Amino acid sequence: MHPAFSVLVFTVMSGAGYGLITLMILGHLFGLPQLQDSTVLLTGGGLAFALISGGLLSSTLHLANPKNAWRSFSRFKTSWLSREAVFAVLFYPFLLGYLANIWANGTEVTGIAQLAGFGAAALAMVTLFCTSMIYASLKTIRQWNSSLTPVNYIALGLMSGSLLLAAVQSAVTGDLSSTLHTIAMGLVVLGAVVKVIYLFWIGKPAGSTINTATGFTQASVRLLDQGHTSNGFLNNEFGYTVEANKLVRLRVLMVAIAFVLPFLLLLTSSAGLLVLAAILTIIGLLVERWLFFAEARHVVRLFHGDQRV
Amino acid sequence: MKLGLVVDLDTCVGCHGCATACKQWNTSGTIGPLSDENPYGKDPNGAWLNRIRTYEVDDTPNSKTVNMPMSCMHCDNAACVTVCPTGASYKREEDGIVLVDQDKCMGCNLCSWACPYGARELDPQEGTMKKCTLCVDRIYDEKLPEDERKPACVMTCPTKSRVFGDFDDPNSEVSQLVRDRAGKQLMPELGYEPVNTYLPPRNKPVVEMYETTSLKDTVKGWVNKVIAR
Ligand code: SF4
Ligand code: SF4
Ligand code: SF4
Numbered sequence: 001m002h003p004a005f006s007v008l009v010f011t012v013m014s015g016a017g018y019g020l021i022t023l024m025i026l027g028h029l030f031g032l033p034q035l036q037d038s039t040v041l042l043t044g045g046g047l048a049f050a051l052i053s054g055g056l057l058s059s060t061l062h063l064a065n066p067k068n069a070w071r072s073f074s075r076f077k078t079s080w081l082s083r084e085a086v087f088a089v090l091f092y093p094f095l096l097g098y099l100a101n102i103w104a105n106g107t108e109v110t111g112i113a114q115l116a117g118f119g120a121a122a123l124a125m126v127t128l129f130c131t132s133m134i135y136a137s138l139k140t141i142r143q144w145n146s147s148l149t150p151v152n153y154i155a156l157g158l159m160s161g162s163l164l165l166a167a168v169q170s171a172v173t174g175d176l177s178s179t180l181h182t183i184a185m186g187l188v189v190l191g192a193v194v195k196v197i198y199l200f201w202i203g204k205p206a207g208s209t210i211n212t213a214t215g216f217t218q219a220s221v222r223l224l225d226q227g228h229t230s231n232g233f234l235n236n237e238f239g240y241t242v243e244a245n246k247l248v249r250l251r252v253l254m255v256a257i258a259f260v261l262p263f264l265l266l267l268t269s270s271a272g273l274l275v276l277a278a279i280l281t282i283i284g285l286l287v288e289r290w291l292f293f294a295e296a297r298h299v300v301r302l303f304h305g306d307q308r309v
Numbered sequence: 310m311k312l313g314l315v316v317d318l319d320t321c322v323g324c325h326g327c328a329t330a331c332k333q334w335n336t337s338g339t340i341g342p343l344s345d346e347n348p349y350g351k352d353p354n355g356a357w358l359n360r361i362r363t364y365e366v367d368d369t370p371n372s373k374t375v376n377m378p379m380s381c382m383h384c385d386n387a388a389c390v391t392v393c394p395t396g397a398s399y400k401r402e403e404d405g406i407v408l409v410d411q412d413k414c415m416g417c418n419l420c421s422w423a424c425p426y427g428a429r430e431l432d433p434q435e436g437t438m439k440k441c442t443l444c445v446d447r448i449y450d451e452k453l454p455e456d457e458r459k460p461a462c463v464m465t466c467p468t469k470s471r472v473f474g475d476f477d478d479p480n481s482e483v484s485q486l487v488r489d490r491a492g493k494q495l496m497p498e499l500g501y502e503p504v505n506t507y508l509p510p511r512n513k514p515v516v517e518m519y520e521t522t523s524l525k526d527t528v529k530g531w532v533n534k535v536i537a538r
Contacts, residue, residue: 064436066415068414071395075394081394221366230354233430
């Protein structure tokens with residue numbers, strides 16, 4: 001699949017924003033001492049707001065006819081993209097209510113803080129889940145059509161969110177919260193495990209072949225001619241191919257930047273390096289998302305001559 | 310009603326006539342235009358609703374060239390419709406035709422990702438999704454003579470390799486062809502239940518191979534014959 005840059009930015013940024021806001025709100029409402037500080041909460045909330053809104057705006061950039069984007073709320077019953085749009089919008093009043101309450105009344109856990117906070121945290125996770133299901137529900141792309149896809153999206157969103165949360169907390173208060181630090185380390189390990197399982201899983205051959213695609217299941221089939229002299233929409237969208245050894249190099253790079261380096265930086269327990277770790281993870285996840293697209297092979301490729309996907 | 314096409318892979322000669330007729334009709338039809346980018350330039354790119362690909366099946370001496378025209382299969386279980394967030398893509402209750410409402414589409418490409426058959430192409434100028442309409446603006450047009458109320462591709466095919474009809478009617482020409490010729494669906498394992506059906510090539514005797522022999526062998530054989538006598 002052709003990796004559209006706007007979609008990479010959207011899924012990584014909004015994923016990190018949703019992860020950040022969920023962990024922060026839960027930490028605050030369940031009484032984590034380092035999060036009972038309205039400057040920390042407002043900074044974290046502002047950052048999450050910026051990441052999520054920036055991501056959503058970026059996602060509209062890949063629409064070829066954005067003037068009809070408002071219609072995307074209309075097929076909630078069947079379409080994951082529609083559900084994502086609806087929940088993404090529903091999330092805002094809860095987030096803004098929660099932040100406004102902190103700004104006005106401080107960090108005390110009142111009924112209104114709980115209502116708005118738990119609502120925002122739940123909707124953040126639901127939206128992230130819907131985003132992942134857009135991909136996971138496509139039977140045409142074996143590498144996405146798996147429960148590993150939502151697990152990946154949610155684990156990596158929480159992971160990048162936890163690093164951002166630890167970074168914000170230490171940057172604002174000047175000292176490191178060991179609880180947030182431990183949570184971030186745990187989630188980095190979890191994210192790495194989930195990603196490695198995914199990479200192993202997509203390596204296994206399975207699914208449709210050129211034989212089932214053309215209906216000639218008892219003989220070999222070779223493409224002679226695609227029938228056009230230059231690439232069309234299908235070639236550009238689905239024909240995206242990267243050399244195998246470049247993919248391997250990028251995988252190694254991705255694991256290093258997104259997981260290993262941030263983990264090592266976390267081990268130093270230094271407040272300044274936490275910010276660097278969070279930034280590295282976001283960059284690493286951009287590579288991860290790029291690979292998620294580049295390694296996905298749509299079944300249309302079979303009609304264009306691939307023997308299997 | 311369940312309208313669709315039967316494509317005969319035995320007789321299709323791969324002339325691209327159906328694709329051209331389709332482009333001609335539909336560029337000024339209900340979903341038109343079907344625009345092209347750079348049509349006379351170096352790297353032309355445009356929206357087509359029908360594409361013909363050519364394959365070689367099996368190995369010599371049994372190999373056969375098969376031309377495979379593909380347009381929307383008007384699937385019974387069309388995920389391209391359910392994934393569409395705007396409601397632009399829909400499947401008609403009355404005849405099963407899958408269409409895109411050009412006034413609602415936002416060009417998100419998701420339906421083209423959900424289609425296994427490459428039947429949907431984004432219009433490079435309009436930014437909306439285009440796909441085969443089964444010539445809905447021909448087949449019901451009462452101003453056309455009755456025998457012309459057929460899709461443009463079916464009308465134009467010089468070898469009559471495309472047949473249009475109702476798959477729900479067991480006595481229709483398409484249903485009979487599917488029965489008699491063991492019609493096949495493409496990629497049935499994905500469960501889209503495509504309506505369009507493909508008739509496999511008939512089995513024909515293998516072409517005889519002429520074995521060449523060298524001059525030396527010919528002379529040797531001739532000499533042997535003379536000596537043996
Ligand atoms: S062939 Fe593709 S576009 Fe046509 S109905 Fe089936 S899934 Fe939809
Ligand atoms: S490209 Fe248009 S028709 Fe296709 S899913 Fe998006 S809005 Fe629906
Ligand atoms: S039925 Fe009409 S729209 Fe569909 S491929 Fe044939 S000519 Fe094109």
